[in-house]
Amino acid sequence: MTEEFNLKYVEYRESFNAVLDKFCNDISTVPEVLGESMKYSLLLGGKRIRPVLMFAVGEALGVEREKLAPFACALECIHTYSLIHDDLPEMDNDDFRRGKPSNHKVYGAANAVLAGDGLLNTAYSLLFGECFKGSEHISAAKFICDAAGIYGMIAGQSADILHENDSVPNEDALEFIYENKTAKLLIAAVTVPAVLKGGAYYSELKQFGKKLGYLFQLTDDILDASGSFENLGKTTGKDDKEGKLTAVKLYGLDACKLRADIVGDDCHKILDGLQGDVEFLHELVNFVKARVN
Numbered sequence: 001m002t003e004e005f006n007l008k009y010v011e012y013r014e015s016f017n018a019v020l021d022k023f024c025n026d027i028s029t030v031p032e033v034l035g036e037s038m039k040y041s042l043l044l045g046g047k048r049i050r051p052v053l054m055f056a057v058g059e060a061l062g063v064e065r066e067k068l069a070p071f072a073c074a075l076e077c078i079h080t081y082s083l084i085h086d087d088l089p090e091m092d093n094d095d096f097r098r099g100k101p102s103n104h105k106v107y108g109a110a111n112a113v114l115a116g117d118g119l120l121n122t123a124y125s126l127l128f129g130e131c132f133k134g135s136e137h138i139s140a141a142k143f144i145c146d147a148a149g150i151y152g153m154i155a156g157q158s159a160d161i162l163h164e165n166d167s168v169p170n171e172d173a174l175e176f177i178y179e180n181k182t183a184k185l186l187i188a189a190v191t192v193p194a195v196l197k198g199g200a201y202y203s204e205l206k207q208f209g210k211k212l213g214y215l216f217q218l219t220d221d222i223l224d225a226s227g228s229f230e231n232l233g234k235t236t237g238k239d240d241k242e243g244k245l246t247a248v249k250l251y252g253l254d255a256c257k258l259r260a261d262i263v264g265d266d267c268h269k270i271l272d273g274l275q276g277d278v279e280f281l282h283e284l285v286n287f288v289k290a291r292v293n
């Protein structure tokens with residue numbers, strides 16, 4: 001990755017973090033623990049890859065960040081809720097997230113369920129708040145809701161649970177899980193600017209998000225099998241222990257690395273068909289492929 005890419009990534013991320021700080025400052029709940037537990041997970045850090053992607057595509061298409069900020073914030077709230085619920089003992093049972101104790105380890109499982117619910121609900125509230133601005137805003141809001149819902153991320157998580165301990169690993173099931181659990185929110189991140197721009201490069205960006213999501217989950221599986229707690233900030237080796245259907249289980253570690261190269265190339269090819277400055281997005285694909293956390 002070039003120094004220019006690193007600086008730009010930090011600039012996008014910090015500009016989003018400023019939006020998120022303001023959003024968090026405005027959260028004031030009774031009882032206090034509700035808002036506190038929501039903010040705990042939102043502000044734990046994380047790569048902020050979804051907002052960064054949204055801002056970067058927005059810049060390539062000429063959509064202002066201020067216009068995207070509420071959508072990016074809603075998406076990060078939904079992503080954070082999914083991580084809180086995923087870490088619960090009844091789901092993935094992880095005591096650590098982003099290098100810190102998971103939400104339920106700090107606030108207890110019942111409060112963690114509510115923190116997740118609160119984040120999801122607040123995301124919808126934010127999205128509804130945008131809808132009076134016009135039909136493109138309504139379409140963008142609906143796109144995020146659908147991506148997160150029962151034909152998106154929740155379906156992916158449901159399939160992930162269903163296929164645990166399958167005696168024969170199944171490629172179609174794996175692709176369904178990848179597309180829904182992981183790719184749908186990344187697809188939303190890259191298509192929201194297109195929708196707000198009246199549909200510019202919508203199909204290409206949707207396809208790009210799908211491939212990037214596949215690559216993102218592929219590297220996640222590779223990191224779970226071969227990464228470290230220090231880099232990842234969460235327990236590794238759990239997929240295998242829990243009998244998860246992963247690409248590493250289906251194809252083996254070396255084949256997964258080859259697949260990552262092929263899917264990365266697919267992402268670059270899609271970007272080559274877009275006009276505008278997409279150099280940052282090309283580098284982001286390489287960043288996802290080489291990521292260690």
Ligand code: GRG
Pocket residue numbers: 045046047048049081082083085086091098153154157181182216217220293
């Ligand atoms: C519980 C409804 C519900 C859904 C859970 C998204 C998800 C479905 C579970 C989270 C666990 C997981 C492995 C999800 C796949 C997507 C993924 C790799 C998420 C981690 O996202 P990063 O790496 O996290 O962007 P940071 O911490 O950087 O924000």
